[in-house]
Amino acid sequence: MLEVSDLAVSYGRHQALDGVNLRVEKGEICVILGANGAGKSTLLKAIAGMVRAGRGSVVMNGRNISGMKAHRIVEEGIALVPEGRGIFGELTVAENLQLGSYAARARSHEAAMLSEVYRLFPRLAERKRQVVRTMSGGEQQMVAIGRALMSRPEILMLDEPSLGLSPLLTQELFRALKEVAETGVGILLVEQNARQSLKISDRGYLIENGHVTGESSAEAMMNNPDVINAYLGGV
Numbered sequence: 001m002l003e004v005s006d007l008a009v010s011y012g013r014h015q016a017l018d019g020v021n022l023r024v025e026k027g028e029i030c031v032i033l034g035a036n037g038a039g040k041s042t043l044l045k046a047i048a049g050m051v052r053a054g055r056g057s058v059v060m061n062g063r064n065i066s067g068m069k070a071h072r073i074v075e076e077g078i079a080l081v082p083e084g085r086g087i088f089g090e091l092t093v094a095e096n097l098q099l100g101s102y103a104a105r106a107r108s109h110e111a112a113m114l115s116e117v118y119r120l121f122p123r124l125a126e127r128k129r130q131v132v133r134t135m136s137g138g139e140q141q142m143v144a145i146g147r148a149l150m151s152r153p154e155i156l157m158l159d160e161p162s163l164g165l166s167p168l169l170t171q172e173l174f175r176a177l178k179e180v181a182e183t184g185v186g187i188l189l190v191e192q193n194a195r196q197s198l199k200i201s202d203r204g205y206l207i208e209n210g211h212v213t214g215e216s217s218a219e220a221m222m223n224n225p226d227v228i229n230a231y232l233g234g235v
């Protein structure tokens with residue numbers, strides 16, 4: 001469904017990504033693991049049209065979307081939950097969610113998507129009218145994911161969604177992502193929490209210095225000694 005080929009991105013003279021190949025199929029969860037500065041956020045931003053690629057292509061459902069503006073890419077069915085969430089703290093849960101359905105592909109489906117988001121995150125349904133700034137980190141992350149889902153994505157990308165969350169909330173969040181994938185949405189996840197994210201993933205990619213240096217099933221990755229040493233605390 002999503003296919004990235006030979007993608008390269010530079011910031012001035014710094015080459016952040018160099019020849020990245022990656023794909024995400026319908027209903028699949030793929031996790032990207034890599035050290036700080038490896039280029040993971042840049043990869044998600046390049047797919048979302050938020051940074052320009054110098055080379056390579058991004059193809060969604062057979063359409064080349066390389067070089068499209070970010071709002072056009074949302075219309076093609078790709079949504080990004082950025083690191084730091086990007087939600088509006090002074091607005092309520094319901095208002096933040098409404099903002100997610102501005103895309104033409106989503107407008108006439110707003111009511112259905114809203115009930116889907118409230119089904120996935122019952123806590124948001126209980127707190128529709130709460131101002132987001134007053135919510136916990138985990139709840140705010142749910143709002144950010146809910147807002148991205150309101151655009152009716154076929155591919156949902158998330159940059160470090162478990163950052164700052166307790167292990168319990170992380171588990172709850174990943175369970176919800178699994179449910180989202182079961183509805184047919186492909187998920188591309190950047191995570192520091194390798195252990196928990198590999199558990200819910202189908203496949204994994206390793207990124208080092210802007211290159212994909214490994215790709216395998218999540219299960220094989222969990223048993224790969226290099227991954228164990230670098231990302232799973234050597235156990």
Ligand code: ATP
Pocket residue numbers: 011014016034035036037038039040041042043
């Ligand atoms: P982290 O987990 O620390 O966010 P990352 O793998 O997501 O790391 P990126 O944020 O994609 O890495 O950054 C890749 C490289 O590009 C880093 O060396 C970073 O310093 C550099 N970089 C990122 N954004 C910019 C920018 N706007 N201008 C210049 N350099 C940048």
